[in-house]
Amino acid sequence: MERTLVKDTLNKVGKTVTVKGWVNTKRDHSKIVFIDLRDRTGLVQIVGTGDLLSSLKPEDVIAIEGLVKVRPEKLVNPHLETGTVEIEALKMTVLSPSSELPIDLGKETLEVELPTLLDHRSLSFRHPKIQAIFKLQAVVIDAFRKAMVAKDFLEFQAPAIINAVPEGGAEVFKVKYFDKEAYLSQSPQLYKSLLTTAFERVFSVNQMFRAEPSTTSRHLTEATSLDAEFNFLESWEDVLDMEEYVVRFIFKEVEERCQKELALFEATIPLMSNKFPILKLREAQEIIFKRTGRDCREEKDLAPEDEREICAWAKEEKGSDLIFVSHFLTKKKPFYVYPDPADPTYCLSVDLLCRGVEWSSGGQRLNDYDTILKNVKEWGLQEEDVALYLQAFKYGSPQLGGFALGAERITMYILGLKNVREASMFPRDMERIDIHLSAQ
């Protein structure tokens, strides 16, 4: 008999159906056994005789042929989408038996520490709350693409292997490339910028690589980046407007499509005011100084505690979980940043912070060939290492800018996860690539 998906059993009352899935939980009352059967669409209760069902174990894969019945009102389960029905099992087939589980998947929350979770990564994916993380992440990424396509951006596939590291090589992974050396891309920045000189508007969902010898809760060595870049800017604020549009678009889609996932984490979409507030770095530092007495006014960047403080300010004073911080120090940024004509010490780069952490960086880039070439030399780079980049800007190139958002960070901070590793299906860090590396 053709398979009926769990969520469709609601429309099959009085009919005999075959459902297939995993034994999520079992309650055995000896003569009568209750199974919560799980498939990709949810859970449904199976009820059957001990003879038929008592041998089953959690995570056995089974097919159940049975009659869909309405539950008596007092037995309706409001926590289950299919809670108004149950299936009276007539026939059961084990399609694939499970071994005994090393972790308990039957609880509402997986009560394990992060290393245990990751040691059991494959199994953890079966837990509805873990699945919710990655369903939401898929919506974030899909929404990003939709937002860009709606604004006439062309999707491109950013390469991972690069031949040089023009942005500095300390935190880059080296690749043995036949008899040469190559690297893994830290960002598709140069590629997306050069592409604007032909396609005007481009975006990319890509893997980026950072060899940061860091084990913080916020860093991965491989992560998914949502990159956008466009030109014919009228003003550098076009970049802010585009980014704000994209972030709002993503939140709207998540709100519409992920109610169930948000509810599982008791999570809410970040608070937004009519317009995301924006501060220059020095303004932000002044505010932090006034609020906390901590003097960071000469620092070149915001420290993590500064990011938290300025986000607290934005929420209290502007009613916004999100805030742009702009005008970082030109000399501390890559060669392509656009100095503010009003004060070239600072540049038209901008970070987007949300809920205490940086979500994105972006800004306007240099588009004048001679200035770019001068900076390449001033920043101590080799011309041949940025050959394709220089070529793009030599032959007519409008004013451009863009931004990149981190998919894992967005997921993490929407859902309130404690560690970014939870928001990556296969998190890589100094100590782990699927398995703990010291175990090799």
Next chain:
Amino acid sequence: MERTLVKDTLNKVGKTVTVKGWVNTKRDHSKIVFIDLRDRTGLVQIVGTGDLLSSLKPEDVIAIEGLVKVRPEKLVNPHLETGTVEIEALKMTVLSPSSELPIDLGKETLEVELPTLLDHRSLSFRHPKIQAIFKLQAVVIDAFRKAMVAKDFLEFQAPAIINAVPEGGAEVFKVKYFDKEAYLSQSPQLYKSLLTTAFERVFSVNQMFRAEPSTTSRHLTEATSLDAEFNFLESWEDVLDMEEYVVRFIFKEVEERCQKELALFEATIPLMSNKFPILKLREAQEIIFKRTGRDCREEKDLAPEDEREICAWAKEEKGSDLIFVSHFLTKKKPFYVYPDPADPTYCLSVDLLCRGVEWSSGGQRLNDYDTILKNVKEWGLQEEDVALYLQAFKYGSPQLGGFALGAERITMYILGLKNVREASMFPRDMERIDIHLSAQ
């Protein structure tokens, strides 16, 4: 004045507009000058006085304020979408001047050899015919995702860095991973398979890496793979049906959305019969032997000339550019292939060929834990190298299968490009990562 996009000038007859873009071509009749202005939406003719326009060079970026006028009927240009109008220039501003061009972008086809094309990769993207390649490719990839989402597949981001090479290490790139060694993924095969045990249906658009010391017209060291995997198969033929559905979906979208791009290459969508024909490897080899006298009947795979021949047969005999070839030798395939129960020497793996070349490989995979574990040992692999994979299948795992399509190959063979490098924005091979490597 707000920018009007070139394609929208058709709706602005009699109005004064500002268009912005690149000087695609210039025809200078001294007192009167004609410019074809290019933006991301197309070309439009500008006409103006020599005083205003004669100083312009190809690829200068300009803004033109001018009056949109209907052209006299005999001056309509049928080759241009905006061929019924032209803009009488009133004011011209150079936004960014171009240097002298090293290649001529003004011709209908870029008449340069491949190495020259790639040496000028950034500039080449400005040519309408080169742009068409990547617009079509973006549609192929978007259509793949749409097809999968419509069938309830979840998108995931496949990791590039892996800790071991269970499928054999000859053609894998090594990464220096802190003080350890890691590798670049040749395929997300194991990840997508293990994910089905939780999510049932998954897909991924990802970069894959092959250290093939090859300089053929069909190989790249980094390419974009369109991966799908699903379970609860009733039969291994479910995999063929799903793949056929996806390919038809992609073609339909390309046909609907890429008429202009197809026309530029005088290209057509591959010929399809009601159902893609399917042959077992040995049947295909027998047909090739009968047609050509070339005896490949003992070979473990189809050679390039065999692929061309069997595609010729499919077209002549079945009216199809596409053909499935199945039942390759189990022992020549990876440890997870599913042997045909009727004859375990051959396995339920399947390639999809089109227009003389392999587009895809796929098939049913083993889902029984004990058999997988036995094979891991028999194939000489280390259990810890496939730890997450084994974990997924230990705890209840339905029958599964899937396939992977190469985005560049699809693009190449739809458009009839001569070399797969033309279908990759930033092709990497033994000798080139953006620049020719011996130039380093």
